[in-house]
Amino acid sequence: MLKEERQQTILSEVELHNRILLTDIAETLDVSIDTIRRDVKELDLNKKLRKVHGGAISLGFTTNSARNQNIYAVDQKRVIAQKAAAMLKDGAVVFIDGGTTCLELAQLIPENLDLTCFTISLAVAMELSNKPNVTVIMIGGQIAKESQIAIGANTIHNLAEIRVDFSFIGTGYVDAMFGLTEFDWDIVQIKKAVIKASKKTVLLSISEKLNSQHRYKTCDINTINTMITELDPNNDLLSAFKNNDIKIL
Amino acid sequence: MLKEERQQTILSEVELHNRILLTDIAETLDVSIDTIRRDVKELDLNKKLRKVHGGAISLGFTTNSARNQNIYAVDQKRVIAQKAAAMLKDGAVVFIDGGTTCLELAQLIPENLDLTCFTISLAVAMELSNKPNVTVIMIGGQIAKESQIAIGANTIHNLAEIRVDFSFIGTGYVDAMFGLTEFDWDIVQIKKAVIKASKKTVLLSISEKLNSQHRYKTCDINTINTMITELDPNNDLLSAFKNNDIKIL
DNA sequence: ATGTAAAATGCAAAAAACAGCAAGATAAAT
DNA sequence: ATTTATCTTGCTGTTTTTTGCATTTTACAT
Numbered sequence: 001m002l003k004e005e006r007q008q009t010i011l012s013e014v015e016l017h018n019r020i021l022l023t024d025i026a027e028t029l030d031v032s033i034d035t036i037r038r039d040v041k042e043l044d045l046n047k048k049l050r051k052v053h054g055g056a057i058s059l060g061f062t063t064n065s066a067r068n069q070n071i072y073a074v075d076q077k078r079v080i081a082q083k084a085a086a087m088l089k090d091g092a093v094v095f096i097d098g099g100t101t102c103l104e105l106a107q108l109i110p111e112n113l114d115l116t117c118f119t120i121s122l123a124v125a126m127e128l129s130n131k132p133n134v135t136v137i138m139i140g141g142q143i144a145k146e147s148q149i150a151i152g153a154n155t156i157h158n159l160a161e162i163r164v165d166f167s168f169i170g171t172g173y174v175d176a177m178f179g180l181t182e183f184d185w186d187i188v189q190i191k192k193a194v195i196k197a198s199k200k201t202v203l204l205s206i207s208e209k210l211n212s213q214h215r216y217k218t219c220d221i222n223t224i225n226t227m228i229t230e231l232d233p234n235n236d237l238l239s240a241f242k243n244n245d246i247k248i249l
Numbered sequence: 250m251l252k253e254e255r256q257q258t259i260l261s262e263v264e265l266h267n268r269i270l271l272t273d274i275a276e277t278l279d280v281s282i283d284t285i286r287r288d289v290k291e292l293d294l295n296k297k298l299r300k301v302h303g304g305a306i307s308l309g310f311t312t313n314s315a316r317n318q319n320i321y322a323v324d325q326k327r328v329i330a331q332k333a334a335a336m337l338k339d340g341a342v343v344f345i346d347g348g349t350t351c352l353e354l355a356q357l358i359p360e361n362l363d364l365t366c367f368t369i370s371l372a373v374a375m376e377l378s379n380k381p382n383v384t385v386i387m388i389g390g391q392i393a394k395e396s397q398i399a400i401g402a403n404t405i406h407n408l409a410e411i412r413v414d415f416s417f418i419g420t421g422y423v424d425a426m427f428g429l430t431e432f433d434w435d436i437v438q439i440k441k442a443v444i445k446a447s448k449k450t451v452l453l454s455i456s457e458k459l460n461s462q463h464r465y466k467t468c469d470i471n472t473i474n475t476m477i478t479e480l481d482p483n484n485d486l487l488s489a490f491k492n493n494d495i496k497i498l
Numbered sequence: 499a500t501g502t503a504a505a506a507t508g509c510a511a512a513a514a515a516c517a518g519c520a521a522g523a524t525a526a527a528t
Numbered sequence: 529a530t531t532t533a534t535c536t537t538g539c540t541g542t543t544t545t546t547t548g549c550a551t552t553t554t555a556c557a558t
Binding site: 271272282283286290302303 | 503504505506
């Protein structure tokens with residue numbers, strides 16, 4: 001029996017049953033277990049299947065069930081979150097927005113830091129409630145399904161009654177000329193209320209969003225006090241923002 | 250059975266039911282509890298699920314919730330939740346409390362049901378936001394770390410401004426004589442506000458809590474309109490409650 | 499505080515993987 | 529035809545992985 005032929009048989013067996021045992025195949029094809037081992041190793045190398053201890057598994061079988069809830073550009077967002085976390089001091093009163101970058105920030109808050117955090121995001125609130133020294137206040141309101149943040153009149157009303165040292169916000173789009181913009185009108189209202197409630201506003205945005213714009217405007221770029229991207233502050237991409245009165249980290 | 254195969258099975262079980270018990274899985278797959286323990290440990294390490302005492306929970310369910318670690322008496326709680334879910338009609342405006350039983354209820358709400366749900370629980374809010382036809386309103390306030398629910402004056406203030414058809418509440422302790430009691434003063438204040446805001450109050454409680462009491466009183470037993478346990482309504486344990494004007498399910 | 503369930507730990511047997519070697523087959527070059 | 533190099537295959541002994549069991553430690557609920 002040819003090697004090629006044998007490997008083809010192995011493959012179709014894997015496709016058929018989603019998984020195989022090396023011992024089974026060795027017996028069926030009447031060759032030594034080592035040969036099968038080597039075949040499977042090769043097929044694995046060629047990404048035709050996945051070799052596991054004692055057998056092999058079809059690629060399709062493995063990928064579908066594992067629901068990858070991977071966040072886009074996690075690494076960049078983590079860098080941003082680290083820079084932002086460095087701004088936090090004991091006793092500060094801050095607001096943390098929804099969005100994956102802000103969630104990273106919430107995760108990166110040191111255990112020993114004494115903070116009061118307001119948020120409109122269910123996920124951020126949950127994350128923060130794991131930090132023993134952080135007082136978490138969830139701003140209520142109707143929950144937007146996709147983003148799991150509180151929106152609407154009631155939320156804005158509640159936001160009007162607070163005053164924080166820093167707010168860390170994200171944005172859909174940001175441009176040196178057009179400022180911060182969003183796809184969604186409701187979100188803009190929320191962000192406006194947040195900015196109004198903050199002494200200083202810190203924008204967290206991955207560089208990919210720079211020089212992009214959309215329909216509804218949140219604020220001018222110089223409303224932002226500090227802007228954090230994953231880039232080095234001296235990066236050329238950020239030069240357009242330097243004319244303004246913005247601190248870039 | 251291959252190890253990988255087994256782990257895939259564990260994962261899909263977790264995704265399906267949001268939570269599993271190690272002993273159940275061990276029996277189903279016919280391997281020792283140690284093996285399952287090691288598998289789950291490994292999957293946890295690989296961030297595929299979250300290992301908790303006695304079982305595992307899905308990551309997608311809720312990232313980090315102290316409440317969800319408690320998978321105590323899930324089956325009973327699911328029975329209760331099913332009975333409660335049967336009470337829900339299209340167009341209803343309801344309040345759903347925190348606590349595992351209420352969380353079960355939130356999960357069991359049918360996809361096609363049109364509802365407006367108020368809640369003080371982050372986990373319930375998250376769960377409900379997966380239901381396309383449910384309008385979710387999170388009542389804001391300071392978040393209690395252990396239970397991840399909003400508490401405090403602001404929450405009570407917000408509760409004072411709503412009026413719901415039904416509220417589904419849990420309780421720490423319940424007794425036919427002493428009524429509903431709690432270990433925690435703040436929680437009592439919240440529950441009082443909830444009851445005040447409801448036309449009808451539905452108590453969800455596992456039978457284990459019957460005939461138990463604690464320091465602070467929420468309300469008398471006849472303040473409750475409907476009481477749901479996992480038991481058959483004719484069970485002897487419930488006879489003490491039948492004298493009152495309570496519907497028992 | 500207490501009893502029970504779960505987790506961690508160490509251990510041993512079995513299975514599988516691995517590395518290295520030698521026999522046989524194949525193909526190309528001399 | 530012989531040699532040489534390469535590839536394939538099976539075998540051997542060793543190492544690693546996996547698994548279940550017994551025991552201790554820890555965590556949990558009451």
